[in-house]
Amino acid sequence: MTDLKAIDQHLQQTQPKHLEILKELLRIPSVSADPKYSDAVAAAARSVLETLQAAGLKTELIETAGPPLVYAETAPVPGKPVALVYGHYDVQPPEPLELWETPPFEPTERDGNLYARGATDDKGQVLTHVHSVAAWIASGQPLPMQVKFVIEGEEEVGSEQFADYLARPEAAEKLACDVVVISDSSQYAKGQPAITYGLRGIAYFELHFKGPKQDLHSGSFGGAVNNPAIALSKFLTKMIDEDGHIQLPGFYDAVQPLQPEERANWAGLNFSDEDFAKELGVDALLGETGYTTLERRWGRPSFDIHGLWSGYQGEGGKTIVPAQAAAKISFRLVPNQTPAEVAEQLAQFVAENTPPGIRIEVVDLHGGPGVVVNPQSPFIAAAQKAVTGAFGKPAVLIREGGSIPIVSSMVERLGADVLLLGWGLSDDGAHSPNEKFNIADYYLGIRASAHLWQHLATVAK
């Protein structure tokens, strides 16, 4: 008979060590978007591998054409379900650096939080599962089920290498499992844990507008030629109307409508537009008309510009018609939209809206479909017990607006269920300056994960 209390006690004692291991990982600037960090990305892989090794798991570094996959597994437990923990050791770029109170890759404790790029997304959350398995092994109690790990290094830029690996023949066996466990999301609110049953997808593009062969004097040429920055502004404006509807042809055709039950459930959640706006520092919210803020964030597609650049950005005034303008944009998708279809819709939109005097180039950066799983699954019921045991309160069932593009591929390829257990908070600043992870939640996440293996093991195989 396993004794969760003994595990909990062991976890209590190892907290300082767990915090130290997280800090060590956070010191590695594993930014996958920028090739200049590629050594650090590789170093982060080795660090995660060594932590899994030290915990007593069988580990393997799976080489790819990009950053390696870190694989690990505990001993098989016949007759019991198998869990595969998926996560990532890469992080978003830290820019703009000047907005960080303490340097992004020097983890710093402040107000009960640990501040660093990757703290919540996803290094801290990945380690909760590593430490929980380590605790079972260290406490001498046999893990009641087999737990596998696959931790990748390209999640923030589209998981291309992991997608390639998934398609390999050996992947189906090596990663074979009944449920994929992912902690790369948030609790609903401070003190209110959540289990996430849906994620949005994403289709991410870069647009390049090319006008005159070089920058031109805006006095001599202004008014005579199409200004690429104006053309880009007009193009982006056409992409989304005043009601927040995306104008790509056929964009909404595949959109799975929100179910009346989930709209009712979400309406029952404690959410204030006013508090939310205040938290973000804006005087008003904005989005697609006809939907609440939670519906817009979790269950409706959205369009965003992530980056914009053209011409002169230095001090003072330079008077040019810039030769080029560019934007990074993405569409967040919901089931059953696919990035491939959206790419086609964008190509058609570009063809129909290319203005005179401009050539448009589209770069397809990355994408992945959204996913919604059955909120009634026995795995979710088991997770509910684990979360309640650790946090002292049952989780609410929510969807999230973020994307983990590879999730739907894993579900499809491995024929597994998926469990999205977020230990973060919505104000953690994932992708923003001053990213943090609450240290108490880090420990609670480790504890909930330790309980999870106990409860998941009871699900009929």
Next chain:
Amino acid sequence: MTDLKAIDQHLQQTQPKHLEILKELLRIPSVSADPKYSDAVAAAARSVLETLQAAGLKTELIETAGPPLVYAETAPVPGKPVALVYGHYDVQPPEPLELWETPPFEPTERDGNLYARGATDDKGQVLTHVHSVAAWIASGQPLPMQVKFVIEGEEEVGSEQFADYLARPEAAEKLACDVVVISDSSQYAKGQPAITYGLRGIAYFELHFKGPKQDLHSGSFGGAVNNPAIALSKFLTKMIDEDGHIQLPGFYDAVQPLQPEERANWAGLNFSDEDFAKELGVDALLGETGYTTLERRWGRPSFDIHGLWSGYQGEGGKTIVPAQAAAKISFRLVPNQTPAEVAEQLAQFVAENTPPGIRIEVVDLHGGPGVVVNPQSPFIAAAQKAVTGAFGKPAVLIREGGSIPIVSSMVERLGADVLLLGWGLSDDGAHSPNEKFNIADYYLGIRASAHLWQHLATVAK
């Protein structure tokens, strides 16, 4: 009796020296827009001063709160008109540096041209007048009229210090003149000199759109808040309609319509839209409907975006709702628009078009009204003789789209006429990478300038 032939001969012999002096000045990166070049701006002032001194003029460095004014004068000639040469020793920023074939501040001869930032705008053109006066003095012939020089260091950023100086009581006396001579424009075409009788004005602004207090994860927040980059795109789109009409309230109220005679004159100039588009590397031209390309460039207001920035501009994909977006914009003005009125119109437009969730800040960077002078003036007739003598062909009378914001202030304050004699070419790349000045035109400009003093001296005072 003066002997222009002797002067011409002297100029022939001093060509190598004139080229060397220009190169030396071009090596100084006197970018006025960027404070990091302020030492170079000061060094350029000293260099121009020393050249004028060496030519035998009485010189003076007039200190201001910014870059100094270089002043110089030849001996007074009673009963004869006085000319004031105005020009500038500052240059546009050289960015984007990677597009320069040779470094912007290492003047390089290629195909009969001298390539460097400032070659045509305005260092080369300023020196034509310095060398012409030097030639008169060196050849031992008395200059038939007094020539003064005022060369400033902030023309590219709005001439604020020179405007302040002009308002000083002593300026009216020191700069007293009958005609202001400015070479900061172009010939009509290669081999076709021009005299310019009109310039557009400018009103230049920076817009800052501020949204959420920090960058947000576009998955968790996309669709819930106004994206400042989208808001900026929509705002800029509203600024100018599909017919190229600027939408600021009352923007066209003060616009002086083009005169039927000048429209007819310009229609008679040799100009091909097709060749022009080809030269610029675009498949089509674009601008205000109802006007020809020359009319749009020379005689109608225009709106341009000079710079645009928001969010992430690095490699790969970062998925954020950026906290801010910004643009550098300007309006080219025609008589009788004023920058102050346009600033008010923009403020009203901002007030009427600020979207939810966004705060807009406007920075007024610089401005100056346009100017049109009487094409029948005796000074223009005298200049026509000088140009014909040097270039072997009479000049055509044109307007230009560029702005020399201080011109109208000088005309007003000094009660003088103005002569705009451009020795450049429209493809010189002023404000662009690979700026150049044709070396033969540099020498022709010096010669025309030497003849100019002879002919201007005959105009009745």
